[in-house]
Amino acid sequence: xxxxxxxxxxxxxxxxxxxxxxxxxxxxxxxxxxxxxxxxxxxxxxxxxxxxxxxxxxxxxxxxxxxxxxxxxxxxxxxxxxxxxxxxxxxxxxxxxxxxxxxxxxxxxxxxxxxxxxxxxxxxxxxxxxxxxxxxxxxxxxxxxxxxxxxxxxxxxxxxxxxxxxxxxxxxxxxxxxxxxxxxxxxxxxxxxxxxxxxxxxxxxxxxxxxxxxxxxxxxxxxxxxxxxxxxxxxxxxxxxxxxxxxxxxxxxxxxxxxxxxxxxxxxxxxxxxxxxxxxxxxxxxxxxxxxxxxxxxxxxx
Numbered sequence: 115x116x117x118x119x120x121x122x123x124x125x126x127x128x129x130x131x132x133x134x135x136x137x138x139x140x141x142x143x144x145x146x147x148x149x150x151x152x153x154x155x156x157x158x159x160x161x162x163x164x165x166x167x168x169x170x171x172x173x174x175x176x177x178x179x180x181x182x183x184x185x186x187x188x189x190x191x192x193x194x195x196x197x198x199x200x201x202x203x204x205x206x207x208x209x210x211x212x213x214x215x216x217x218x219x220x221x222x223x224x225x226x227x228x229x230x231x232x233x234x235x236x237x238x239x240x241x242x243x244x245x246x247x248x249x250x251x252x253x254x255x256x257x258x259x260x261x262x263x264x265x266x267x268x269x270x271x272x273x274x275x276x277x278x279x280x281x282x283x284x285x286x287x288x289x290x291x292x293x294x295x296x297x298x299x300x301x302x303x304x305x306x307x308x309x310x311x312x313x314x315x316x317x318x319x320x321x322x323x324x325x326x327x328x329x330x331x332x333x334x335x336x337x338x339x340x341x342x343x344x345x346x347x348x349x350x351x352x353x354x355x356x357x358x359x360x361x362x363x364x365x366x367x368x369x370x371x372x373x374x375x376x377x378x379x380x381x382x383x384x385x386x387x388x389x390x391x392x393x394x395x396x397x398x399x400x401x402x403x404x405x406x407x408x409x410x411x412x413x414x415x416x
Contacts, residue, residue, distance in 0.1 A: 157297070168280040170273055170277040172199070174247060175206055175249075180325060186342065209226055209347065210227075213244050220324075220338075223325070223385070276304070277408060283296070283394060292379040295376050298315065310362055314399065315351070
């Protein structure tokens with residue numbers, strides 16, 4: 115069941131100075147809407163800053179569950195990698211599969227999301243076991259499921275690549291109504307041919323205190339940490355489990371694409387959400403290979 119109360123996609127296509135020298139093949143409506151007919155009064159599109167030094171960033175998806183005894187150690191690994199790579203690494207904890215199923219109290223909190231379950235079903239990570247994850251979903255359909263010990267090398271490899279695109283993200287949140295406006299701007303930096311590109315936008319939350327099984331005394335109490343602090347928890351997908359297609363097949367140069375979404379945190383997930391601890395994560399991926407091309411994140415209440 116989709117937890118989003120409402121999602122209003124608004125797409126703007128910003129053309130270059132000359133279509134002859136700067137153009138991308140875009141998707142037909144409803145993904146591309148003529149600028150003059152778009153109503154952005156509810157979510158005015160902001161002025162994006164100029165991109166001066168685009169860099170490749172990597173996405174680490176940590177598939178986890180509160181009944182997984184080895185997952186707290188994996189979370190420590192993810193935290194250490196974030197300290198090492200700083201803003202170049204974005205982490206999302208996807209609670210899905212057998213070990214994420216609610217059990218008797220105190221393990222009755224349901225962290226699962228529709229999108230997280232869809233991803234786990236498709237990529238089959240839960241069938242392999244937790245903790246495991248993916249780095250930029252690279253390697254699919256083989257050798258893409260990585261144990262925590264392999265995350266570091268995979269991240270380093272992804273960050274060594276030249277960025278295909280720059281992805282910018284801006285948000286506007288109204289705490290009185292919980293209305294959230296999300297704006298993304300994709301600027302392709304390389305010529306692309308025969309490749310469809312999709313954009314996914316998700317919400318994550320930090321500092322959720324709930325019970326977690328654990329077998330590592332260096333991390334916390336065993337066999338259960340009753341007040342475990344869950345970080346980077348995926349709360350749901352703003353634009354569906356597989357996002358929106360923003361590039362049909364080819365792109366010769368710049369021609370940025372802006373997509374905007376309006377949603378509400380009130381009812382976004384079955385559990386209460388604290389906007390102060392929430393971030394929006396947006397990522398671009400190859401529609402055929404599922405490889406993540408670029409990712410970015412931004413706190414909701416900044």
